[in-house]
Amino acid sequence: MFPPSMSTRQEHLAHDADASIRLTDTDAAIARLSAAQKGYIHDPFVKYFVPPTPGSGESRQTGKHRDALAAYVELDFPEVTSKKAMAIRKSKDLSTVLGSPNDIRVEQGGTALHAPRYHLLPADLRHPPSSTFGTLLVPPDNTTGPILTPTLPTLLLFECVVVYMEPSASDAILRWFVEHFSTEKSLVGAVVYEMFGLQDAFGKVMVKNLKSRNVSLPGAEPYPTIDALPRRFLNTGFTAARALTLREIRQSCISQEELGRLSTLEMLDEVEELDLVLEHYAVTWGLLLPANDEHAAWGGWGLREQR
Numbered sequence: 001m002f003p004p005s006m007s008t009r010q011e012h013l014a015h016d017a018d019a020s021i022r023l024t025d026t027d028a029a030i031a032r033l034s035a036a037q038k039g040y041i042h043d044p045f046v047k048y049f050v051p052p053t054p055g056s057g058e059s060r061q062t063g064k065h066r067d068a069l070a071a072y073v074e075l076d077f078p079e080v081t082s083k084k085a086m087a088i089r090k091s092k093d094l095s096t097v098l099g100s101p102n103d104i105r106v107e108q109g110g111t112a113l114h115a116p117r118y119h120l121l122p123a124d125l126r127h128p129p130s131s132t133f134g135t136l137l138v139p140p141d142n143t144t145g146p147i148l149t150p151t152l153p154t155l156l157l158f159e160c161v162v163v164y165m166e167p168s169a170s171d172a173i174l175r176w177f178v179e180h181f182s183t184e185k186s187l188v189g190a191v192v193y194e195m196f197g198l199q200d201a202f203g204k205v206m207v208k209n210l211k212s213r214n215v216s217l218p219g220a221e222p223y224p225t226i227d228a229l230p231r232r233f234l235n236t237g238f239t240a241a242r243a244l245t246l247r248e249i250r251q252s253c254i255s256q257e258e259l260g261r262l263s264t265l266e267m268l269d270e271v272e273e274l275d276l277v278l279e280h281y282a283v284t285w286g287l288l289l290p291a292n293d294e295h296a297a298w299g300g301w302g303l304r305e306q307r
Contacts, residue, residue: 020214021164022077028160039265044093071117073136073147078111078122085113085120119147125161126169129176137180150181156190162232163194163219170219171236178237178288188288189301190233195281196223202276226282233286241286242302247278252305 033050036043076084085106088094098104098115105114111122123132136147148154156177162170174190181188198207198220207217223229230241244253268274285302 018077022080023213024160024215040262071119071147073119073121075121075123075125075132077124078108081113081120081122082109082111085110088113088120125173126165129173133173133176133180150183151185153187154181154189156188158190158192158194160194162192163196163217164215166218167222171232174233174236174238174286181288182237182290184290186288186290188238190238190286190288192229192232192284193281194219194284196220196229197225197280199224203280206280229282229284230286232284237288238286239289241284243282243284244303245279246281246283247275249283249303250278253303255306 029046029050032041032043032046035041036046074081074084088098089104089106095101095104098118103116106112107114108122113120121136125132133148137150139146154177158170177188177190195203195206195217197203198217210217223232226243226245229243233241250259283303287301
């Protein structure tokens with residue numbers, strides 16, 4: 001249930017303070033691949049972003065999905081985006097989803113990739129938001145529009161990101177979006193998935209284990225309880241916010257049919273241990289509505305209870 005020990009990599013990590021954080025991304029991808037292979041989730045693409053293992057065979061993905069009404073912008077360390085950009089260009093399955101090969105461009109020394117509805121960009125979110133996001137508001141040339149448009153509905157997704165950042169840095173990102181997207185037509189939703197409440201015995205073990213891998217969690221310190229998590233958004237200018245632990249989501253937001261299906265995949269004897277883990281992870285969401293609140297129907301946006 002805890003992150004694996006990385007003692008054999010300590011010498012390498014000592015030369016790159018961020019390498020240990022990037023390795024958690026690889027660990028998560030491997031875990032996600034395992035979950036997909038066992039049938040817990042459907043993810044036909046994660047296999048392309050996991051380092052190959054000896055004896056692994058090739059499998060082909062059939063089918064594709066495009067949403068012509070949405071654009072996806074992904075930011076990560078350049079060491080991560082370069083590998084992802086290479087994986088996309090090498091895989092026909094991945095590149096086909098993004099459109100015609102002529103419409104896919106790799107730039108910035110291979111660390112950035114642009115397609116009509118997808119942009120992969122190298123960035124360090126600890127830097128001032130004006131330098132990270134400001135250029136995305138300006139059209140790169142005369143033939144295309146800006147990557148970000150404040151008048152369009154925008155969804156921000158932070159998957160185990162802000163917990164690795166100083167609270168001042170992550171708050172600055174949210175305030176930047178509040179400042180630049182607070183127009184009469186703006187609508188911004190934000191979702192954060194992360195660990196929290198690490199002051200108890202279980203949390204202290206998690207922190208100690210991560211510290212042995214040269215990973216710290218400064219972003220978790222201001223949020224010792226589930227009730228504290230919405231303050232991340234409310235204190236930075238968002239209109240509304242709410243948080244649920246993964247245990248609460250499992251109990252009330254996942255249908256009985258899906259829980260029944262999952263129970264047939266593997267035997268789970270240690271339910272109490274699972275609940276303990278789920279109580280230390282949460283999904284928090286915030287909503288930024290325009291001043292005139294023309295989008296009042298969005299007031300109930302968020303996870304819905306299934307039972």
